[in-house]
Each structure stands twice: as C-alpha cells, then as structure tokens.
Amino acid sequence: MSDPVRPEVPARPRRVLVHVGTPKTGTSYVQDVLFLNRETLAEQGILYPADRFDEHFLAALDLMELHWGGLETQAVGAWDRLAERVREWPGTVIVSHEILANATRQQVRRALDSFGDPATTEVHVVLSARDLVRQVPAEWQENVKHRRTFDYRTFLDKITDPARDGELASWFWGVQEVPDILDRWAGSLPPERVHLVTVPKPGAPRDLLWQRFVAALGLEDVELELETDRANPSMGVPETTLVRRINQRVNNGVLANEDYRQLVRELLAHRTLSRRSGSPRLALPPDVRSWAVELSESWIEELTAKGYDVVGALDELRPDAVAPEFCDPDAPDESRVADAAVESVVTLLDEAVRLRHVEQRLNRDLASALAELDRSRGLWFRVKRRLVNIADDNRAAAMGLAVYRRARGKVPG
Amino acid sequence: MTARPEGPDYAQAVWSWTEHLRSGGSTPWSDWVAAGSGADAPVPPTWSPPGAAQLEVVRRLAGLAPARRVGPAAFEALADVVVTRSGPGRGLAQQPLSFPSGAPGRRFGAPPTDPSAVPPAELVRVAVGTLTQLLLEGPGAPPERTELRRRPLTRSPAFALAGAPVTTSAVRRALGAAGHAEGGRHPRVVVLAEPLDQTLAQVWSARVQRGAPVRWGGFVERWSRRRDLPPSADFVRLARRWRREVGREQVHVVVTPADPARVVADLLGVALGRERHPGLRPRWKDLSPAAVDVARRVNAVLNVRAAGPRRADAVRACATLLAAVDTPAPPLALPERFRDWATTRATRLTDDLRADGYPVHGDLVRVVPRFESLPTAPRHDDVLRVVVDACLRRAASTSS
Numbered sequence: 051m052s053d054p055v056r057p058e059v060p061a062r063p064r065r066v067l068v069h070v071g072t073p074k075t076g077t078s079y080v081q082d083v084l085f086l087n088r089e090t091l092a093e094q095g096i097l098y099p100a101d102r103f104d105e106h107f108l109a110a111l112d113l114m115e116l117h118w119g120g121l122e123t124q125a126v127g128a129w130d131r132l133a134e135r136v137r138e139w140p141g142t143v144i145v146s147h148e149i150l151a152n153a154t155r156q157q158v159r160r161a162l163d164s165f166g167d168p169a170t171t172e173v174h175v176v177l178s179a180r181d182l183v184r185q186v187p188a189e190w191q192e193n194v195k196h197r198r199t200f201d202y203r204t205f206l207d208k209i210t211d212p213a214r215d216g217e218l219a220s221w222f223w224g225v226q227e228v229p230d231i232l233d234r235w236a237g238s239l240p241p242e243r244v245h246l247v248t249v250p251k252p253g254a255p256r257d258l259l260w261q262r263f264v265a266a267l268g269l270e271d272v273e274l275e276l277e278t279d280r281a282n283p284s285m286g287v288p289e290t291t292l293v294r295r296i297n298q299r300v301n302n303g304v305l306a307n308e309d310y311r312q313l314v315r316e317l318l319a320h321r322t323l324s325r326r327s328g329s330p331r332l333a334l335p336p337d338v339r340s341w342a343v344e345l346s347e348s349w350i351e352e353l354t355a356k357g358y359d360v361v362g363a364l365d366e367l368r369p370d371a372v373a374p375e376f377c378d379p380d381a382p383d384e385s386r387v388a389d390a391a392v393e394s395v396v397t398l399l400d401e402a403v404r405l406r407h408v409e410q411r412l413n414r415d416l417a418s419a420l421a422e423l424d425r426s427r428g429l430w431f432r433v434k435r436r437l438v439n440i441a442d443d444n445r446a447a448a449m450g451l452a453v454y455r456r457a458r459g460k461v462p463g
Numbered sequence: 464m465t466a467r468p469e470g471p472d473y474a475q476a477v478w479s480w481t482e483h484l485r486s487g488g489s490t491p492w493s494d495w496v497a498a499g500s501g502a503d504a505p506v507p508p509t510w511s512p513p514g515a516a517q518l519e520v521v522r523r524l525a526g527l528a529p530a531r532r533v534g535p536a537a538f539e540a541l542a543d544v545v546v547t548r549s550g551p552g553r554g555l556a557q558q559p560l561s562f563p564s565g566a567p568g569r570r571f572g573a574p575p576t577d578p579s580a581v582p583p584a585e586l587v588r589v590a591v592g593t594l595t596q597l598l599l600e601g602p603g604a605p606p607e608r609t610e611l612r613r614r615p616l617t618r619s620p621a622f623a624l625a626g627a628p629v630t631t632s633a634v635r636r637a638l639g640a641a642g643h644a645e646g647g648r649h650p651r652v653v654v655l656a657e658p659l660d661q662t663l664a665q666v667w668s669a670r671v672q673r674g675a676p677v678r679w680g681g682f683v684e685r686w687s688r689r690r691d692l693p694p695s696a697d698f699v700r701l702a703r704r705w706r707r708e709v710g711r712e713q714v715h716v717v718v719t720p721a722d723p724a725r726v727v728a729d730l731l732g733v734a735l736g737r738e739r740h741p742g743l744r745p746r747w748k749d750l751s752p753a754a755v756d757v758a759r760r761v762n763a764v765l766n767v768r769a770a771g772p773r774r775a776d777a778v779r780a781c782a783t784l785l786a787a788v789d790t791p792a793p794p795l796a797l798p799e800r801f802r803d804w805a806t807t808r809a810t811r812l813t814d815d816l817r818a819d820g821y822p823v824h825g826d827l828v829r830v831v832p833r834f835e836s837l838p839t840a841p842r843h844d845d846v847l848r849v850v851v852d853a854c855l856r857r858a859a860s861t862s863s
Binding site: 111112115117122123127154155157159213215216217221223224229230233234302303304348349352448452456 | 555574681
C-alpha cells in the first residue's frame with residue numbers, strides 16, 4: 051500500500067473512473083501506461099492504485115470469484131484492498147480491467163458501493179469498444195492463447211446461437227455486448243458519466259486511440275511516459291492455427307499453467323508468432339459477417355438513444371463496407387503453418403540453449419558451494435555419507451543401515 | 464418467442480415472488496405468473512431483480528427447509544445470501560425470468576428463461592457459491608480427533624496401516640475407537656489394497672478433502688502420465704518400504720475385504736468390541752462422488768476467497784458438513800480412455816506383490832479393476848442435492 055503523495059484538492063466530489071473493458075481495445079497499453087506513470091499521476095492528484103501491474107486484474111478476479119489458472123490464489127482480498135485505497139484518496143482514481151465487463155449486477159453493485167459514499171464520490175464508467183467484425187476473431191484468438199482447442203467454426207456457431215447456452219457464449223457476450231455491459235455497469239448513472247471510447251478504424255493516426263483515452267480519463271494535463279513493453283499483439287491465421295494445435299498436444303497435464311503462460315503465450319504467441327509479417331489476418335466468413343453487421347446497427351441505434359458521452363464516433367462501431375478476403379483457420383495453408391512451426395522450434399531451441407547455460411552455471415555454483423560445505427564438516431560426517439551411498443547397492447550394508455536407523459528411532463511411520 | 468421482460472409488471476412479479484420464496488414459499492415461477500400474483504407489490508426503488516438461477520436455488524432450498532428444520536429467520540437469511548450474490552467462476556450469464564406479458568423489453572443481454580428450466584449445472588454453481596459464503600461467515604468447525612495416541616505401556620499389538628486412504632482411515636478409526644492405537648516397535652503392517660480404480664477414487668477424495676479443487680477426470684489424467692502411482696495407491700512400494708524395516712513376514716496384504724476393520728482386527732488378534740473412544744473420527748471421510756465434487760468446487764471458490772488458516776478451517780468444515788448430509792454411493796468409474804493404463808498398472812501391482820511373497824488375505828486379482836458399469840463423472844442432479852442439503856444444514860446449525 052504505497053500512495054505517498056497526497057494532493058491538495060479543492061472541495062468537490064472525488065471522481066472514480068472505472069474502465070471496464072472491452073478486451074482487445076488497447077486496454078493492456080492503457081493499463082501499462084497508467085502503471086508506469088503512477089507516481090507522475092499521483093503528483094497531479096490522480097491515483098492509479100497498483101503496486102504490481104496486474105493488481106486490478108487480481109481485484110477483478112476477487113470481485114467476480116473467478117479462477118484463472120491458479121492466479122486466483124494471489125487474489126484473495128484484492129478487491130477490498132483496492133477499494134480501500136480508492137476510498138482513501140481525496141482526488142481522482144482510475145480503476146481499469148477489461149474482465150470487469152463481465153461483472154453481474156450484484157458484483158457491479160458491490161464494486162460501486164465499495165468506492166465510497168455516493169454523496170461525495172462521482173463514479174464514471176469508461177468502456178472502450180471496437181466493431182464486432184474485428185472483435186469476434188480477436189476473441190477466438192484470445193481463447194486459443196488461453197489453451198482452448200475448439201476450432202473457429204465451433205466458436206462462431208456457439209456465439210451466434212441466440213440461446214447463448216454455454217460458458218463460452220456467456221463469456222463472449224458478457225465482455226463484448228456493449229449495450230448490455232453499459233446497462234449493467236451504468237444503469238444507475240446519468241449518461242454524461244458514461245464514456246464510450248470507440249477504437250478508430252485501421253489507417254487512423256497511431257496515437258488517436260490513446261488521445262481518446264486521455265480525454266475520457268481526464269489526463270490532458272499530465273505529461274506521461276508512453277513507452278511500454280506490454281501489449282497484447284495479435285497473430286495471423288497460420289500462427290493461430292499452430293497455437294491451437296499446440297494446445298491439443300500440451301493440455302491435460304503436459305504443460306502446467308505457469309509453464310504454458312511463459313512458453314506458449316509469452317515466448318511463442320506474443321514474442322515470436324505475432325511478430326511474423328505477411329500472414330493473412332483473421333476475419334469473419336461472409337455469413338457471420340452479415341450477422342455481425344446487422345447486430346452492429348442495433349447496437350449503434352441503442353447507444354445513440356442512451357445519450358452516453360461518446361469519445362470518438364459511434365459510426366466506428368459499424369463494420370467496413372468492404373470485407374477483407376476470408377482465410378479459413380480451420381483449413382489453413384499448411385505450408386504457412388509449417389513455416390510458423392519451424393520458427394517456433396528455432397525460438398524454443400534458443401530458449402533451451404539459454405536455459406542450458408543457466409543450468410550449467412548453477413551446477414558450477416552448487417558444486418563449489420557443496421565443496422565449501424564439505425570442507426567445513428568433520429571426517430565422521432563424510433564417512434557416514436559414504437556408508438549411506440554404499441547401502442544403495444550393497445544388501446549387507448542396507449541391513450546394517452536399517453538396524454542403525456531402528457536404533458535411532460528413524461523407522462518410517 | 465418469449466417477450467423480454469421489463470417494466471413495473473415484471474419487477475412487481477419478480478419482487479413478490481422473491482419475497483414469497485424468502486418467506487419459505489416454493490411455488491414455481493410459472494404458477495406464480497399465471498395466478499397474477501404480486502400485482503400490487505411495492506418494489507423498492509433501488510432493488511434490482513436477481514437472476515433466474517438464484518431464485519430457483521432459493522425455491523429448491525425452500526422445498527426442503529421444513530424437513531431440515533431451518534426456521535423462518537434462518538431461512539430468510541439464507542435466501543438473502545443466495546439472491547445478493549452471483550454464481551462464482553465461469554458459467555451462464557445471469558438470466559432474467561421469462562415473462563409472458565408481451566411488454567417491450569431490453570433488446571440485449573442474456574435471454575430470459577423460466578427458472579425451472581435453468582440447467583442443474585448452473586444451479587450447482589450458484590449453490591456452491593452460497594455454501595462457500597456460509598462456510599466463511601459462520602463459525603469454523605472445531606478440529607476433529609482423528610488419531611489415538613499410543614500409550615507407552617499399552618498391551619495393544621504394534622501395528623501400522625497403509626494403502627487405500629479412505630479404507631485405511633476407516634480401519635484406523637475402528638481400531639482406535641476400540642482402544643488400539645497405531646504404532647509400536649516392529650509392527651505388524653497391513654497394506655489395505657482395493658481395486659486400483661477405487662483406490663484412485665479414494666486418493667482423489669482425500670486430495671479434495673485436503674483442499675484441492677481438482678476434477679476426477681483431471682486427477683486421473685495427471686497420474687496416468689506419470690511413471691509412479693499416488694503413494695497410497697502404490698501397494699508394492701508401500702509393502703517394500705515396510706519390508707525393509709520389519710521383514711517380509713510382518714507385512715500382510717489385505718485385498719478388498721467386505722468388512723476391513725474386522726479382518727484387520729482378526730489379523731492383529733484384537734477385539735473391536737465396545738467403543739472406548741466414540742469421538743474418534745476417520746481422517747478421510749467416505750464421501751460419495753457427488754459430495755467430493757461439491758467439496759472440490761467449494762475448494763475452487765475458496766482459492767480466491769480465503770487463504771491460510773481461514774481457508775483450512777473452511778475446507779475442514781466443508782468435509783465435516785458433507786459427511787453429515789451425504790448418502791452412500793458407489794465410487795466413480797475411470798473414464799474409458801484410462802482403462803488400459805489402469806489395467807496394466809494394476810496387473811503389474813499384483814504381479815509384483817505376488818512375486819514379493821507377502822502373506823496375502825483375499826484374491827490379489829481383485830486389485831485389477833473390473834470397470835463395472837458406473838458413471839465416470841458425478842451427476843449434476845446428485846451434486847445439487849448434496850449442496851442444497853449442505854446449505855440447509857449449515858444454515859440450521861449456525862442459527863441454533
């Protein structure tokens with residue numbers, strides 16, 4: 051808990067800005083900039099309450115009682131700790147994580163209540179949104195990067211089924227259905243306190259999205275360092291197919307979650323495969339595209355009627371009229387997949403060599419530490435250790451050792 | 464298609480039905496709506512309707528509350544826990560209730576449903592969240608006495624037990640209750656061997672009772688990929704370890720006895736007779752697969768809700784509670800794809816035990832699973848019955 055710099059603040063309500071998603075709209079970048087600049091922000095009266103970069107993620111896991119590959123054990127009490135820091139800060143506070151989009155009404159109520167007395171606390175909800183035609187493939191890819199193995203068509207069939215009767219569809223719509231997310235999070239707020247940041251279309255200036263976040267989060271007067279090394283880059287079609295095939299081979303006990311995170315998601319997906327250029331990008335097949343276009347129109351209509359503060363333009367949620375060529379990840383160009391696989395093997399060999407060097411160095415360190423320890427011990431200890439080693443292969447010595455252990459009360463219980 | 468709910472009629476109906484359920488009523492939603500009940504109900508301005516799954520769980524609880532002797536105040540408090548929280552973890556979105564008035568409704572969000580049509584898996588999720596909350600809020604379970612300390616000058620024979628954990632716990636408890644504590648110099652060792660699939664189910668149960676959130680299928684999958692068996696299922700390794708200490712003739716292998724405590728008592732030459740320590744409890748309870756499944760789901764929620772001694776208390780309280788409401792059921796069968804592995808491993812166990820030449824009581828062949836037609840996963844309906852009962856038992860015990 052380190053919020054050392056307390057600003058002098060004028061007598062006006064505290065502001066709490068809760069950025070609740072959606073995934074794949076630049077949220078990782080925003081959170082990283084806020085985290086890296088948290089001291090600068092605090093000097094300007096803005097608190098980003100985090101001592102580790104994933105603190106708001108852990109708080110969200112706690113609020114929503116979600117398990118996440120074992121990370122949840124680090125989340126015990128995280129929301130209450132976050133909320134306490136929010137309540138104690140006299141100025142503006144920013145909370146941000148995209149999985150908050152999926153909170154239920156009860157969880158939203160608990161979250162908003164925990165920020166402090168509504169009479170003195172002005173809560174604003176910020177939601178960043180991108181058109182569905184780009185979000186749907188991005189969500190499937192995100193699923194693949196989280197060990198899922200279903201193919202693209204299965205994913206599309208599940209999310210387009212109006213019954214939404216499954217975990218996958220429930221999660222997808224929970225974090226992507228913009229009108230419903232805002233209804234859950236901001237149903238009790240006046241529309242001017244609800245800020246919808248739209249993601250610009252491809253070809254827009256690189257920093258336009260960030261400028262919109264700056265406006266929505268009220269960061270215009272703060273000079274921020276914008277260089278970060280955290281992002282959530284996307285892969286092309288053959289690369290995504292490759293990771294899905296890897297998942298089919300390494301799930302079910304081959305790779306523990308932590309190993310998967312480090313080796314598959316970080317090393318392969320983020321640091322190798324997403325940097326390959328020239329691969330076809332994921333897109334929607336024509337039938338699903340027309341469904342998404344129609345749905346987008348109904349969203350735009352609803353959001354227009356709600357009168358929220360739109361930072362950007364609702365038109366940007368409308369898919370482009372011209373569809374890119376669809377390249378089916380369920381029937382990919384196998385030579386491209388093979389190329390991606392070879393590059394992955396090379397990356398893993400590099401990593402194996404690096405780890406071998408680490409192992410050799412540690413072995414040298416250990417040998418010299420053991421030699422040092424031996425020199426500090428007496429002759430009797432060295433004789434006993436020699437005898438124990440002999441007992442491994444010699445039956446008489448083993449029986450003698452058993453008698454000795456019984457006499458010393460070391461019989462296993 | 465059912466019209467999406469909205470407007471005061473819907474809110475009034477849901478509010479009045481919620482109040483009806485909180486007071487112990489169990490009228491189904493469809494009957495409530497058909498009767499036009501609640502038209503005059505004053506809905507509090509800040510109230511937001513719970514989801515269909517939460518309300519259906521309250522209705523199921525209400526149906527059983529009188530039989531479980533949960534008083535009105537305790538039941539209302541229990542119902543409030545259910546409706547003010549969401550199901551933990553991932554599952555279906557919170558669904559509004561279907562409402563036939565034809566009122567124009569929200570165009571977005573999860574589709575409405577009749578609460579009676581909510582899948583049992585979703586009801587289980589909500590009920591498990593409730594049970595976890597009750598375990599964390601109420602008093603912790605006092606530590607149980609699971610071991611009898613061996614007195615220095617006891618006339619009980621020296622003995623040690625090893626093997627299938629639940630069976631071993633039950634035998635240890637029966638002998639302990641009769642005054643025979645494990646331990647002593649140069650003990651007679653009894654390795655209790657069950658069919659390998661049932662032994663694995665016992666190891667899974669014990670792991671879950673220690674706080675693991677692992678599913679049965681995942682548990683078996685992991686072990687099937689390892690060179691070794693779980694320590695308490697590796698009868699060969701257990702027997703050999705003891706053979707080194709006490710000699711072959713002192714290690715007895717007892718295979719799937721119908722009354723294990725009696726067989727072991729006879730083997731040790733002791734009488735079970737009168738219970739001198741009736742308060743002694745088995746370390747690992749003999750829980751049905753559904754109860755183990757409830758426990759592992761609670762453990763998963765506890766992972767994100769509590770740590771350290773608070774978590775350990777809740778895990779222990781959960782096992783004790785489940786043992787109290789559980790009814791016996793056969794163990795789970797191994798999923799089909801692991802059966803060859805289990806047969807191979809069990810055959811090797813029996814071959815090695817036979818070759819090692821221990822005194823064997825029973826037929827070693829029975830260690831090899833027969834895969835009789837049993838389910839390979841707990842049924843959601845059974846799990847729901849156990850968790851609903853556990854919630855009621857917990858609510859009744861904390862209010863009394």
